Amino acid sequence: MSELTRLFPYLDSQYMSYPEPTRAGNFVLTGTRQVGHTEVREITVKTAVTPRGRGVRVTGYDINTYRGCAHGCVYCFARYTHGYMADSDFFGHVYAKVNVPEALERQLARGWKSGVAINLGSVTDPYQPIEASYRLTRRILEVLLRYRVPVSITTKSVMFLKDMDLLEELARVCGVQVRISLISPSKPLARQLEPYAPTPQKRFEALARCREAGCSTAVLMMPVLPYLTDSIEEIKKLYQEASHAGVQAVVAAPLRLRGSVREVFMNFLHRNHPRLVHRYSALYASGDDVDDSYASWLSLVVGIMSEYYRIPRELPPLGRPVVQRELFALLDAGPDGSCPV
Numbered sequence: 001m002s003e004l005t006r007l008f009p010y011l012d013s014q015y016m017s018y019p020e021p022t023r024a025g026n027f028v029l030t031g032t033r034q035v036g037h038t039e040v041r042e043i044t045v046k047t048a049v050t051p052r053g054r055g056v057r058v059t060g061y062d063i064n065t066y067r068g069c070a071h072g073c074v075y076c077f078a079r080y081t082h083g084y085m086a087d088s089d090f091f092g093h094v095y096a097k098v099n100v101p102e103a104l105e106r107q108l109a110r111g112w113k114s115g116v117a118i119n120l121g122s123v124t125d126p127y128q129p130i131e132a133s134y135r136l137t138r139r140i141l142e143v144l145l146r147y148r149v150p151v152s153i154t155t156k157s158v159m160f161l162k163d164m165d166l167l168e169e170l171a172r173v174c175g176v177q178v179r180i181s182l183i184s185p186s187k188p189l190a191r192q193l194e195p196y197a198p199t200p201q202k203r204f205e206a207l208a209r210c211r212e213a214g215c216s217t218a219v220l221m222m223p224v225l226p227y228l229t230d231s232i233e234e235i236k237k238l239y240q241e242a243s244h245a246g247v248q249a250v251v252a253a254p255l256r257l258r259g260s261v262r263e264v265f266m267n268f269l270h271r272n273h274p275r276l277v278h279r280y281s282a283l284y285a286s287g288d289d290v291d292d293s294y295a296s297w298l299s300l301v302v303g304i305m306s307e308y309y310r311i312p313r314e315l316p317p318l319g320r321p322v323v324q325r326e327l328f329a330l331l332d333a334g335p336d337g338s339c340p341v
């Protein structure tokens with residue numbers, strides 16, 4: 001058994017082979033290093049910030065410090081992104097954008113609309129284990145603080161606690177959201193589903209610390225896994241813990257079995273919860289999305305919990321809204337030069 005098969009037993013060998021990339025699209029491979037069980041592929045990039053959406057439909061701006069993720073979640077929806085790197089080992093090969101702080105500084109120095117936020121980690125985790133060695137996300141925060149750019153962070157880790165000095169200052173001058181992915185309050189279940197992420201308890205404690213520091217906080221209960229993490233008791237406990245931690249939103253959505261997620265997740269079920277295989281096949285018989293009646297049931301449960309614990313289902317938008325460039329130009333051309341948005 002190879003080391004990776006031992007670490008991620010729900011992956012078949014078909015997901016372990018890959019051609020060697022040296023240059024693809026917008027990056028150049030400059031070296032490799034072994035950090036723990038991760039082969040880090042160091043790359044340089046031309047740009048740090050990428051728009052979400054296209055042209056006039058841009059809805060936000062993202063930075064992904066790393067590509068690939070060593071947290072190894074069995075339901076990981078981001079694995080398809082390694083296809084762009086001609087690499088199918090999403091958990092074992094992590095690409096570190098070693099010049100991303102400098103690329104960000106260049107982009108911001110060319111001009112950035114005041115108050116428009118940047119999302120860190122919309123695809124892969126900016127605080128995954130190799131951040132302890134590379135500290136790239138910390139250096140990104142330093143640049144964002146210099147330019148006073150609001151930031152929304154999505155992570156499954158608590159490593160951002162090491163950067164609380166920067167987050168506290170960013171929260172004071174322009175705004176910070178910390179959105180922690182947390183799908184179950186149960187430690188044994190979380191260990192099985194997200195084998196290399198911190199325990200749920202540590203994540204709740206980190207959320208409480210963020211509130212003390214003035215950050216907005218949310219729990220991402222995404223994905224909800226039918227028959228595994230969706231009992232009323234589990235969901236209630238998650239809301240209780242979120243309430244104790246002062247969390248301001250719980251965002252929930254059911255599992256999607258898109259692309260290779262279906263094969264990997266069903267493989268996991270076969271090995272660990274074989275009695276659920278048929279039930280999932282029925283729930284996802286018509287495609288990537290769960291059966292409508294299940295989705296309606298979940299929405300009802302989450303709605304009731306949200307009302308009962310007084311925790312909204314989404315955070316208010318951070319910073320200035322992103323609107324199309326032409327509209328910005330028109331609005332900015334007001335007589336006193338101030339933006340009315």
Ligand code: SF4
Binds near residue numbers: 072076079124125
């Ligand atoms: S933390 Fe997110 S990106 Fe990383 S393995 Fe888990 S689901 Fe995938």
